[in-house]
Amino acid sequence: MRDKNSKNKPYKNRTFFDSFRYAYQGVCTVFQEERNMRFHVLTTIVVLLVSLFLSLSISEWLWIFLVCFLVIVMEIWNTVIENTIDMFSPDYHPLAKKIKDMAAAAVLFTSIFSVVVGAIILLPKVLVFFHLY
Numbered sequence: 001m002r003d004k005n006s007k008n009k010p011y012k013n014r015t016f017f018d019s020f021r022y023a024y025q026g027v028c029t030v031f032q033e034e035r036n037m038r039f040h041v042l043t044t045i046v047v048l049l050v051s052l053f054l055s056l057s058i059s060e061w062l063w064i065f066l067v068c069f070l071v072i073v074m075e076i077w078n079t080v081i082e083n084t085i086d087m088f089s090p091d092y093h094p095l096a097k098k099i100k101d102m103a104a105a106a107v108l109f110t111s112i113f114s115v116v117v118g119a120i121i122l123l124p125k126v127l128v129f130f131h132l133y
């Protein structure tokens, strides 16, 4: 078996910059191919912009950053799983369905968690901002 760190491997990352470049390509791929990812990124930008006007505390900022990036990371993993399934099981298979459905369920739960955290932190401040409470 070939050594994972073999110098002869043609596709081995040579520098820290190489690793960063391929990770960036990965992000671009998910962004281009997954509509949900574009929605998550747009939502993240909106939430961060709204948060700027609401004078959040440090811990509130940390929670907002945590949930925004958690959803994006989960969507990347979901896409990794979908692509892996498509590579190894391009035809219909009940296990492929189970795996993809569970990966989607993980994104769903993370999204629900994010909405709950966002509502707890932002909703009262938005209401006060617009003099509705």
Ligand SMILES: Nc1ncnc2c1ncn2[C@@H]1O[C@H](COP(=O)(O)OP(=O)(O)OP(=O)(O)O)[C@@H](O)[C@H]1O
Pocket (backbone or CB within 6 Å): 034, 036, 078, 082, 085, 089, 090, 091, 092, 093, 094, 096, 097, 098, 100, 101, 104
């Ligand atoms: N090879 C397969 N065998 C069985 N069912 C599959 C298979 N591929 C996809 N499915 C079913 O179709 C659904 C959608 O799969 P698809 O790969 O299109 O994901 P998607 O719609 O791109 O998901 P997402 O919106 O999370 O990106 C899966 O959740 C699964 O129920």
